[in-house]
Amino acid sequence: MRTIQVVFLVASFLVRAKAENEEEVRPCAIPPQPSHGSYTFYYISEEKYMGQPNDFILNVTCDPGYGLVGENRVVCLAGHWFDQMPECIPCGTLPLPLPTLRILAGGHYADGRELPWHAAIYTKTTNPHMQICGGSLVSKAAVISAAHCFWSEASQKIEPKEDYTIALGKIYRPWNAEEHDAQKFDVSDIKIPPRFQGSVTNFQDDIAIVILSGEVSIDDELKPICLSFDYSFDKEQLKPGALGKTGGWGLTSEDGKYSPTLMVAELPYIDIEPCIAGVTPSFKPHITSDKICAGYTNGTAVCKGDSGGGLAFRNDGRYYLRGIVSTAPTSDHLCNVYSWATFTHIQKHEHFIRQFVEFEEPVKEEEL
Numbered sequence: 443m444r445t446i447q448v449v450f451l452v453a454s455f456l457v458r459a460k461a462e463n464e465e466e467v468r469p470c471a472i473p474p475q476p477s478h479g480s481y482t483f484y485y486i487s488e489e490k491y492m493g494q495p496n497d498f499i500l501n502v503t504c505d506p507g508y509g510l511v512g513e514n515r516v517v518c519l520a521g522h523w524f525d526q527m528p529e530c531i532p533c534g535t536l537p538l539p540l541p542t543l544r545i546l547a548g549g550h551y552a553d554g555r556e557l558p559w560h561a562a563i564y565t566k567t568t569n570p571h572m573q574i575c576g577g578s579l580v581s582k583a584a585v586i587s588a589a590h591c592f593w594s595e596a597s598q599k600i601e602p603k604e605d606y607t608i609a610l611g612k613i614y615r616p617w618n619a620e621e622h623d624a625q626k627f628d629v630s631d632i633k634i635p636p637r638f639q640g641s642v643t644n645f646q647d648d649i650a651i652v653i654l655s656g657e658v659s660i661d662d663e664l665k666p667i668c669l670s671f672d673y674s675f676d677k678e679q680l681k682p683g684a685l686g687k688t689g690g691w692g693l694t695s696e697d698g699k700y701s702p703t704l705m706v707a708e709l710p711y712i713d714i715e716p717c718i719a720g721v722t723p724s725f726k727p728h729i730t731s732d733k734i735c736a737g738y739t740n741g742t743a744v745c746k747g748d749s750g751g752g753l754a755f756r757n758d759g760r761y762y763l764r765g766i767v768s769t770a771p772t773s774d775h776l777c778n779v780y781s782w783a784t785f786t787h788i789q790k791h792e793h794f795i796r797q798f799v800e801f802e803e804p805v806k807e808e809e810l
Contacts, residue, residue, distance in 0.1 A: 470498075470518035479504040479530035481516070504530035507668060507760075507804025509582070509660045531660070533804065534559070534668035534760040556706055557689045559667035559761075561585045562609045563652070563750060564617055571607060571617040573700075576690045576751030578763050579610055579666045582657040584799045587750035588766050588786065589634040589650040595641060603629040608654060611664045613704050615691040623663065628655040633798050635791070646730035648768040648786045650750070651798045667754055668762045670803045671792040679755040679764060684711045686736055686764060687754045692747030696775035700747050709736040709744075709753065712782050721781065725771040732790040734765050737782040744770065745777035753785045760804060763788055 475481065481500040500516040512528030536556060561577035563585075577587035585608060592600045611623040635647040658664065670676070685708040691701045717735035718726055729735070736753060737743055744751070744767050753765035765785025771778050788795065 469521055470523055473500075473527050476502060476504075476527060476530055478508045478532070479510075500527075502528050506802030508532050509665055511660050511662075531662055531665060532668075532760060533666045534754070534762060535665070536761070557687070557704065558611075558663050558665050559754075559763075560610075560689050560704065560751065561587070561652075562612050562615070562691070563587060563591055564607050564609065565605055566607055567605055573615050573617070573691055573747070575747070575749045576767070577608070577652060578752035578754075578766075579658060579664075580669055580763065580795075581666055581799050581801050582660065583630075583654045585610075585652040585654065586752070586763065586766060586788070586795070586799075587650045587652055588768055589638045589648050590640060590645055590768070591750045592632050592634070592650055593638070593640045598639065598642070600632055600634060603632050606632070606652075608652060610658055615700060615702050615704075625658055625664065627658075629653070630655045633794075635794055644727045644730055645769050646732060647791070648732075649766055649788070649791050649794065651795065653798065666801075667752060668760050668804050669788070669795070669799075669801055670762050671789060672803070673789070675757075675762075676764065676789045679757060679762060680711050680734065682711060682713050684755060685709065686711060687756070687761065688744060688748070688751050688767065690744065690748030690751045690767070692749075693745035693777045695741075696773070696777050696779045698776070707742055707744075709738065709742070709783075711736050711755075717782055717784075722771050725769075725781075728769045729784055732787050733768065733784040734787045735782045735784055736765065737770075739780050739782065741779045743777065743779040743781070744783050745779070 479502060481502045484499040484501060497519050502514050502516060504510050508530040510528050511531055513525055514528065516525040516527055559579040561579055562573050563575040563577055564571040565574050575587055575591035577585040580586050594601055606629045607626060608629060609624055609626045611625055612621055614621060629652055631653040633651040635649065638647040687706060687708050689704055689706040691704060694701050712735040714735065718729055749767050751767045752763045754761040755764050765787055768784050768786045770783035771781045
């Protein structure tokens with residue numbers, strides 16, 4: 443902190459010397475507190491004008507459930523602002539208006555603004571890199587996905603983190619597609635529960651936290667999804683027939699090809715009892731204690747390539763992550779589009795997530 447102060451003092455001296463040759467040095471006008479956030483003062487020097495400091499820094503933070511767009515430090519030197527006040531934007535919201543969407547094979551093409559938290563996971567073992575799974579941005583540096591996306595059934599362990607890379611803000615599946623808003627990161631770490639053993643344990647604990655090599659630049663079209671572990675709120679959102687939003691670049695039909703464009707579908711939540719009763723006997727063991735079910739039996743389904751993507755439910759304009767695409771019954775085709783799928787219920791993994799992800803739950807309106 444001492445080094446930073448010396449640098450700002452030198453800069454302040456230079457700015458003040460120039461300002462004094464032109465006009466009287468006056469303090470910066472103190473801005474209002476940011477909407478859904480606040481700032482604290484850090485004084486750089488003792489210089490004052492009419493009792494107000496000339497040189498200071500505003501350190502800006504956002505309320506729980508809001509992310510900072512811009513730099514968190516705003517500097518005033520010798521009466522001149524050198525930064526713009528950042529904004530605090532809510533997690534899990536969609537920019538408006540959304541475009542008209544086209545229907546395709548049970549889902550629809552997504553505009554980049556429809557899933558601003560969706561992440562694409564690529565393997566670096568091919569040239570060019572190949573998309574293999576999805577995920578959900580939950581903080582500036584963490585993505586939640588499925589453990590099986592990084593698991594080797596042969597060696598019974600996760601593959602090296604160096605084999606993967608993450609892209610956010612993408613619409614087109616190819617790694618090299620020109621997309622000005624896409625942000626790409628190497629993987630700093632991959633965390634999975636110690637009890638996850640892949641198919642040996644029927645994909646129980648199928649959740650992974652991917653730590654990015656850097657921080658995502660948040661804006662209104664690329665932002666984290668909301669997390670909440672309030673038990674009553676979770677039950678309120680997960681009612682039979684409630685529609686959850688999911689997306690991916692997976693197979694577009696039972697024997698189709700991977701979608702070149704991000705697709706979105708809304709799938710109804712299915713209570714666990716009818717889900718267990720309605721699947722084949724061979725798939726029942728895969729409905730483990732940390733799974734929820736969702737989907738249709740009419741041709742709209744998640745398929746290979748969609749694994750790890752989030753299942754999000756809306757409340758008061760925000761989307762909350764409730765599930766992670768995990769498993770589905772097999773058939774004689776590449777994808778069984780006539781069966782429900784299972785999703786890892788993140789409510790069951792609160793402690794695991796809190797170990798590695800820093801976040802604050804949004805305050806719901808009725809709690810204000």
